[in-house]
Amino acid sequence: MxxxxxxxxxxxxxxxxxxxxxxxxxxxxxxxxxxxxxxxxxxxxxxxxxxxxxxxxxxxxxFFAGIAVSTTGHAHPHVVRAVQEQVTRFTHVCLTDYPQEITTSLAERMVRHVEKPGEKWRVFFGNSGAEAVEAAVKLARNHTGRSHIISTIGSFHGRTYGAITLTGSKTKYKRGFGPLLPNVSHVPYPNPFRPPLGATAGTCGQAVIDHIEGLFQTIIPADEVAAIIIEPMQGEGGYIVPPADFLPKLRSLCDRHGIMLIFDEVQAGMGRSGKMYSFQHFDGQNGMNCQPDIITVAKGIASGMPISAMLAKESVMTWPVGSHGSTYGGNPVAAAAAHATLDLLEGVVKHPxxxxxxxxxxxxxxxxxxxxxxxxxxxxxxxxxxxxxxxxxxxxxxxxxxxxxxxxxxxxxxxxxxxxxxxxxxxxxxxxxxxxxxxxxxxxxxxxxxxxxxxxxxx
Ligand SMILES: Cc1ncc(COP(=O)(O)O)c(C=O)c1O
The missing domain is CATH 3.90.1150.10 (Aspartate Aminotransferase, domain 1)
Structure with a gap:
């Protein structure tokens, strides 16, 4: 034996x-x-x-991967090789001013996971999740000409001023830091285990939709709302999965009122949920669509190298030349690590x-x-x-x-x-x-x- x-x-x-x-x-x-x-x-x-x-x-x-970051584990040989190879070529030029093939091909690769026929997407690269969120909110305001942003209770979007304003998980992130961004409101997140608004696990998605529509009648003019930002699966707030009907209904609500839908995939995205983006568990189910207008990703994208991305539909990415940029964003060494991470996520390179x-x-x-x-x-x-x-x-x-x-x-x-x-x-x-x-x-x-x-x- x-x-x-x-x-x-x-x-x-x-x-x-x-x-x-x-x-x-x-x-x-x-x-x-x-x-x-x-x-x-x-x-x-x-x-x-x-x-x-x-x-x-x-x-x-x-069992925590540096908060859902180390997708390929520690010191993965394929990632290490990619980083070493890029470091010996060049480590920085500045993507805001000069294109570089490694980030061009990374963008091409990332949008392939979200594009549908007849709909092109574009990518802005930053260094952190918060920067991707800032970019998303700036783009939504710039594109719509509206100012109000709706976020959720329990959310976490980062530590910069815009991002802490949107965050709704703990007051310690805000105490003593005000004044924050104006025109931001928070609505409940449909948590089936602890349903808000007196609803049940089965009805809490619709209850949150009704709550937002109620706000549009009483407090927030819908035509002043630029975006609703939400984690399709809430991370910091407790690893919560919303009911299946919620995100498609939120998509319809945004369509009714011309509001940009931003999915913050910083924690749940990049393959962690078993699909590239966590909203894809709900998109296309029972004929319902919940494709967002803007997506933010970071954390798991490059196995720990600092890079983030804000993806937007081409029809939405209308901000003018020079209106947004970053010195380090889309750094080629981090981009090399992102390519290597995607190789493993997609199965182009197999991990034993x-x-x-x-x-x-x-x-x-x-x-x-x-x-x-x-x-x-x-x-x-x-x-x-x-x-x-x-x-x-x-x-x-x-x-x-x-x-x-x-x-x-x-x-x-x-x-x-x-x-x-x-x-x-x-x-x-x-x-x-x-x-x-x-x-x-x-x-x-x-x-x-x-x-x-x-x-x-x-x-
Ligand atoms: C959903 C979400 N968005 C944004 C952020 C901010 O990311 P970073 O810490 O890279 O700025 C986080 C970080 O935990 C997050 O979980």
């Missing part, structure tokens, strides 16, 4: 934090911005695939053990993780909800009466970390599972076993 090799496990050589980690964290606390949070004592030294090793030699399994493409792997291994987590709800009644798509998965912790249990979530998150599983919270009481998309079923099973072990200590 052959015995299968034991799958790789986290390896903790010191107690956490180890001595080198503690020393760096002490220096970090002396010299870095007081705004940085340091919830987990971990200082990375190097990574390989889904594994990260700290400066003390402790190796952890990565991950099927035809990383997107397919995200869908299949994500489905396995979701099924296992749902099964865990029987043993752990404090897991109130498991939701998501692909490797965009949220686990919500609840009190016996169903209210969100943030304290229990914090304890669970730390217990997982102490057992060698890097993870991250979101929302009021949610742990997000957003691993590198190269995670195999075996590695997923290892992570799930660590989670089970950690949750048992909380019972």
């Amino acid at each position: 052959t015995t299968l090799p034991k799958p790789r496990q986290p390896e903790l050589k010191t107690s956490l934090p180890g001595p080198k980690t503690a020393a760096i964290m002490e220096r970090d606390s002396q010299h870095l911005s007081t705004s940085y949070m340091r919830p987990y004592p971990f200082v990375p030294d190097h990574g390989e695939g889904v594994w990260l090793t700290d400066v003390d030699g402790n190796t952890m399994l990565d 053990g991950c099927g035809d493409s990383l997107m397919e792997n995200a869908a299949q291994v994500g489905e396995f993780i979701m099924a296992e987590l749902k099964a865990m709800q029987v043993e752990f009644p404090f897991i109130g909800d498991v939701r998501g798509a692909g490797m965009f998965i949220g686990i919500e912790f609840v009190m016996p009466d169903g209210r969100p249990d943030g304290k229990l979530r914090d304890a669970a998150s730390m217990a997982m970390f102490e057992r060698g599983l890097l993870n991250l919270d979101c929302g009021e009481a949610v742990i997000r599972i957003s691993p590198p998309l190269i995670l195999t079923r075996e590695e997923a099973a290892t992570g799930l076993e660590i989670m089970r072990d950690a949750l048992r200590t909380l019972k």
